[in-house]
Structures are given as structure tokens and as C-alpha cells.
Amino acid sequence: MEDDAMMIFPLAQTIAQPPDAAASTGLFYLFAILAGASALGVVLSRNIVRTAVFLLFTLAGVAGLYFLLDAEFLAAVQLVVYAGGTLVLIIFGVMLTSKSPGIRYEPKIVEVAVAIGVSVVVAAALVMAIVRQFPAEPASIERHPTIAELGQVLLGDYLIPFELISVLLLVVMIGAAYLAKARRRGGK
Amino acid sequence: MSGLLSQVGLHHYLILAAILFVCGLATMMLKRNAIGILMGVELILNAANVNLVAFNHYRHAAGAAGGIRLDGQVFAIFVIVLAAAEAAVALAIFLSFYNNFTTIDVERATQLKG
Numbered sequence: 001m002e003d004d005a006m007m008i009f010p011l012a013q014t015i016a017q018p019p020d021a022a023a024s025t026g027l028f029y030l031f032a033i034l035a036g037a038s039a040l041g042v043v044l045s046r047n048i049v050r051t052a053v054f055l056l057f058t059l060a061g062v063a064g065l066y067f068l069l070d071a072e073f074l075a076a077v078q079l080v081v082y083a084g085g086t087l088v089l090i091i092f093g094v095m096l097t098s099k100s101p102g103i104r105y106e107p108k109i110v111e112v113a114v115a116i117g118v119s120v121v122v123a124a125a126l127v128m129a130i131v132r133q134f135p136a137e138p139a140s141i142e143r144h145p146t147i148a149e150l151g152q153v154l155l156g157d158y159l160i161p162f163e164l165i166s167v168l169l170l171v172v173m174i175g176a177a178y179l180a181k182a183r184r185r186g187g188k
Numbered sequence: 189m190s191g192l193l194s195q196v197g198l199h200h201y202l203i204l205a206a207i208l209f210v211c212g213l214a215t216m217m218l219k220r221n222a223i224g225i226l227m228g229v230e231l232i233l234n235a236a237n238v239n240l241v242a243f244n245h246y247r248h249a250a251g252a253a254g255g256i257r258l259d260g261q262v263f264a265i266f267v268i269v270l271a272a273a274e275a276a277v278a279l280a281i282f283l284s285f286y287n288n289f290t291t292i293d294v295e296r297a298t299q300l301k302g
Contacts, residue, residue: 021195028196032204039211039231048221055227058208062234065201069245071261074268078237081268086230086275093223093279097286107218115217119210126206134199145256153258154265165269172273179280 028068035061046106048098052091059083073147201242208235222282222292226275233271237264 034057041054059082066075107115154162212231219225244260282292289296 025196028200032200036204036207036211039208042227042231043211043214043218048224051215051219051224051227055230058231059234062208062238065204065238066241068196069201069241071241071245071264074241074261074264077265077268081272082230082234086272089272089275089279090223090226090230093226093282096283097223097292099290107220111218115214118217119214122213123206123210126209127203130199130202130206134197134202145258145261149256150258150261153262157259158262161266165266169269169273172276176276176280179277180283 024068027064031061031064031068033061034058035065048094049091052087052094055090056083056087059087070144073150198242198246201238201246205235205238205242208232208238220293220295222285222294222297223279225294226278226282230271230275233267237267240264240267 038054038057038061042051042058045051045054059078063075063078063083066072066078208231212228212235215228215231216225219228240260240263244258244264285297286292
């Protein structure tokens with residue numbers, strides 16, 4: 001087991017730490033680069049369908065990070081609900097609204113300059129604050145939380161929000177159906 | 189350099205979440221397609237979720253009486269549900285807008301402008 005990790009991650013020999021930690025470090029950088037690079041792709045891509053595909057890879061990378069953070073259930077939910085549900089919904093929206101004659105969705109040069117300026121300032125401020133406030137520290141966790149414990153919390157301390165959110169989903173379903181077909185009453 | 193290659197800590201996740209947040213912000217500012225803006229919102233919500241789960245893992249996990257506190261993960265689940273609901277309503281609004289104006293360019297949404 002340890003030899004395998006040593007072979008796959010030769011870095012493990014140079015930095016003194018258990019092979020499991022080295023493996024998770026490698027996996028973290030894999031998923032982090034996947035998510036970050038795809039997020040950049042979302043910003044830079046011109047084609048809206050390509051933007052959606054980049055968003056899919058970002059969501060998948062974030063799901064991998066959830067696995068590394070011992071949140072297996074959340075990772076599964078991320079893949080099923082976000083990548084499987086929300087993104088399909090978005091792609092359907094793209095397909096239903098793609099025919100816009102004579103419209104090009106290009107930002108103006110001023111908008112690009114403002115966006116770059118604001119993004120750089122916010123990113124610098126966030127990174128500086130994080131580096132200053134949160135020095136490197138090991139995980140405070142001794143054992144992995146189980147999905148059963150998550151279910152206990154969800155139906156225990158958070159029972160009322162849990163039930164409220166089901167009502168919210170019902171309202172959203174009705175509202176979305178109403179909004180999407182409201183035009184027929186207007187009659188063209 | 190040794191700081192970067194050492195064991196992954198809380199600040200690694202926080203910096204990644206900051207990158208995702210800034211990408212979402214830039215997406216919202218740059219896209220004129222309404223669905224592109226929606227994707228920026230999804231990126232920002234994901235950044236918040238990464239922060240919640242990372243803090244839950246590194247800071248908050250040791251609860252009282254030997255238990256494990258999972259508030260961050262529960263909040264992240266709620267955020268995912270709300271994001272799905274928000275996407276459904278937003279797309280319904282975009283469809284309605286498209287049916288009236290045959291475009292989803294947000295610059296054309298000026299009917300309420302005074």
C-alpha cells in the first residue's frame with residue numbers, strides 16, 4: 001500500500017509525510033486545477049454551449065474536492081443535482097433561446113476593462129486576507145463523519161429548514177411552470 | 189514553495205474558493221447572455237459551498253461529547269437545493285422574456301427603464 005503510493009507520487013519521498021497525505025495532496029491539486037481552469041474557461045469562452053461544458057467540469061472538480069473533505073454524500077448530491085439536473089436545465093434553456101437574429105453577445109471594451117479591474121482587486125484582497133488569517137493547519141478531525149450522522153443532523157437539528165425547503169421546491173415548481181407558459185394567456 | 193507542496197490545509201481550499209468566486213463575478217460582469225449570468229451565479233454559489241465544507245472539515249468538526257458537527261455540510265446541501273430552485277425560476281423568466289423579445293440579451297431588458 002505504502003509502496004504503491006510512493007511509486008505513483010515520487011514527491012512523497014522528498015517531503016516527509018505519510019503516503020496517504022501525499023496522495024490526497026496530489027488529488028487536491030488535480031481537482032483544484034480542474035475546477036479553477038474550467039472556471040476560467042467559463043469566463044473566457046464566447047460560445048454559451050462551451051461555457052456550459054466548462055461549468056460542468058468545474059462542478060465535477062468541486063465534487064472531487066468534497067470527496068477529499070470527507071463529504072461523500074455532498075459530493076454525490078453535487079454530481080446528481082448540479083451536474084445532472086441543474087446543468088441539463090441550463091443547457092435546455094440555451095437550446096430554447098439560442099435563435100436570436102442579429103444579436104452578438106460581445107461585451108464592450110470598457111466593460112472588459114472594468115471587469116478585469118474589479119476581478120483583480122477582489123482576488124488580490126481575498127487571497128491576501130486568506131493568507132494572513134488562515135496559516136497552514138492540519139485537520140481538526142479524528143474520524144470520518146458518516147452519512148448516517150448527516151441524516152441524523154438533517155432530520156434532527158435542521159428538521160424545520162428541511163421541511164420548509166420541500167415546500168419551497170413545490171412553490172418553485174408551480175411558479176416556474178406558471179412563468180414559462182404565461183405568454184399563452186397574453187395571446188399574440 | 190515548501191508551503192505550497194506541504195499537506196493541503198484550510199487555506200488551499202479557501203484560495204480555490206476565492207478563485208471560483210472571482211471567476212463567477214467576472215462571468216456575471218462580462219456575459220450579456222442572461223444564461224451566462226446565471227452560470228456566474230452558480231460559480232459563486234459553488235465557491236461559497238467549498239468554503240462551508242472546508243471550514244466544516246478543518247475548524248468545526250470536533251463537536252461536544254465525541255460527536256461530529258456537520259452544520260457546514262447541511263448548509264451546503266441547502267445551498268445546492270436553493271441553487272437548483274433559483275435556476276428553475278430564472279430559466280422560466282428567461283423563457284418568458286425570450287418569448288416576448290426574441291432575445292435574452294440583458295441589454296435589451298429595458299422595458300421598465302424610466
